[in-house]
Amino acid sequence: MRLTFAVGRIPIEIVVMPIHQVPHSRRQNRPPIGRRARSAAAVVAGRASGALARRLRLGGGTSLPGLVANRLDPEITAYLGAQLRHGCVVVTGTNGKTTSSGLIASVLRAARLRVWRNREGANLARGITASLVIRALPTGNLRRGGNAVAVFEVDEASFPQVMRELRPRAVVVTNLFRDQLDRYGEVDTVAERWRNALADLSTTATLILNADDPAVAALADADPLVNTIYYGVDEAPAALLEGTAAGEIEVVDTRTCPRCHGPLTYSVRFYSHVGHWACPSCGFARPTPAVRARELVADGLDGMSFLLETPSGAQEAHIGLPGFYNVYNALAAAAVGLALNAPLATTITALGSFKPAFGRAERIAVGERAVRLLLAKNPTGMNETLRALATGGRIGHIMLALNDYPADGEDVSWIWDADIERLRAIVGPDTQLTVSGVRAYDLALRLKYAEIAPQHVEPEIPKALAHALAQTPAGDTLVIIPTYTALLAVRGELERQGYAPHYWEQRDVGA
Amino acid sequence: MLAHNQTADGNAGPALRLGHLYPDQLNVYGDRGNIITLRQRCRWRGIMLDVLPLQLGDELVPERYDMLFIGGGQDREQDEVARDLREKKSAGLRAAVEADMPVLAVCGGYQLLARYYRPAVGPELPGAAIFDAWTVHSGKEVARCVGNVALSWRESTLVGFENHGGRTFLAPGAEPLGRVLAGHGNNSEDHLEGCVYRNTFGTYLHGSLLPKNPHFADYLIQLALQRRYGIDSVEATLAPLDDSAEWQAHRAMLQRLGVS
Known part of the structure; x- marks a missing residue:
């Protein structure tokens, strides 16, 4: 099998000889070609391509091991993903994926779990594969017996494919805004794809949704049997909400009810379509979140403080990240902590010690x-x-x-x-x-x-x-x-x- | 600058009223940039531009406006808008168009002003039939027309970005807005882009369209002023602005597309 592709402008060709083409004398006493052999070959080739790309300083190529491994074994992601002893958490949404996954990793690490993440920018399906392949041994097994939890941030367009390949124990959806319409399509299209992707979520999984974004909150409809944790901001001081709309048309990405398409009303709107919403036509309304923030205080560019309320108690939290939207990212992480039984005090400490992610x-x-x-x-x-x-x-x-x-x-x-x-x-x-x-x-x-x-x-x-x-x-x-x-x-x-x-x-x- | 004489309205300086159709539903591709551009280019010349929303359910009364704008939206919202346009606004719109009111229709708005839109599945959606043109969507398997685009327009050029799944075809005799120099245009086949009927302009160009095409923005403002104040009036004379930033962005795109 011959794989050709390009990294940047440099063409690369990898020739892999499937085991049945290896001269007979060299494959005496080998087990029949099976699942493990195929995965092992995929891991070896994937890791070799990554090492090569780095040696040649091709830069970036963080998805390359995934691309190569997947060509050799289309089921490699599922195969390796299933070996994760503590499963995986998948994070998607328009904004806040990277920061939320960083905060989630911080919380899980504080809860004494080994956390594996996909690399910056490698959030398409093959980037997820790559992050598993580089942690696998030439035997086709994950390193350390897979004694880790994976936190994957996944591009909104790749989410359906990743959901088909992995069986996450928790899925976080942060928000849905218009973004790269030329690539992702309109927000309605994206919401529909997400709903379909979530329909097959395992009933033992936890779905973690932003209650304040109607398009996200409605994703719970995809599978009513799945355990759902909502998070949201209960109240925010007016000072943090100033400067909305400069007397122009305000751009709001979801105006109508995701269930009946009637117009939504808001008792308070934090930004765009995020806030306390309700649909007077069908009665669908913001679900009451289990993980909540109130008493938000901004500390300039240095961070935000707020009161974090969860079913296991309430405590003052601080994050070293500026902006209202980062409170949502912290709430997503606190909700994952709740789902994976991290103590509240651990979550608070982890949030406070988190250093801002890449950019x-x-x-x-x-x-x-x-x-x-x-x-x-x-x-x-x-x-x-x-x-x-x-x-x-x-x-x-x-x-x-x-x-x-x-x-x-x-x-x-x-x-x-x-x-x-x-x-x-x-x-x-x-x-x-x-x-x-x-x-x-x-x-x-x-x-x-x-x-x-x-x-x-x-x-x-x-x-x-x-x-x-x-x-x-x-x-x-x-x-x-x-x-x-x-x-x-x-x-x-x-x-x-x-x-x-x-x-x-x-x-x-x-x- | 313009003489700030008293107008019939009792305001200082000329004033124009822009009817913005469906601002809540049709605002997907930077349509706001067109409104901002018209408003600022008027303001910088002492012309007051009042932007009046024309929402779902509102009747379109042509006497209330000097100019109309309609943008693009999501598919679901487009159905609702198409119905409202037929039931509430088509008579008023027709009267405004026939009375030479300048109208700009972008992307979905352009499609709505043509004879019909035929989706891949489902019934044909009748439009306002201002343009003798129609749009066909052949389904998700057919690639969308996406990318930067440049047109010839009068003695000049227009630049923008297009992103449409539907292909629009003009009836023989219908006048295109321009010829495609780079990009897809109406249908990726006949090198035509947009449609013009009287002072109504339909186009797939956003990006936003008007900021980088100040001559087109001014042309619309000029038409509106002439229509309101008389063709030779002081009010209809547009003072020149420093458009170096506009033309720099325009030329950078032409260069990139290899058109210049």
């Missing part, structure tokens, strides 16, 4: 300066990032970067749906604002129509970053708001200069 409010020291990376890849993500920034007052140095590669979404229309006008509360007369990325000119135009004038427009990210850093005085922070591949470019540049760890070294591979 999600991540802080990197650059000499005497600091860079704060805040990924924003869709209108709601951008709106909430800007709102979180606004709680900290004016910011001296900001860089925005917009790319339109497939991983960003090729359609940049979304910047017009985002409330970029909110930057007016953050940008002062002395603010140095740099705009970059492949679509820097589109972004500069969006700012112009929000009546914000950038000082510097430079499509090339390394140049723009150098300029923005040079403008940032020692002791100050440069806030960077990039799309996904722009984040990779910024981080890549900081890595090259020796300031940030390589992203594939950042996660707990092999632990």
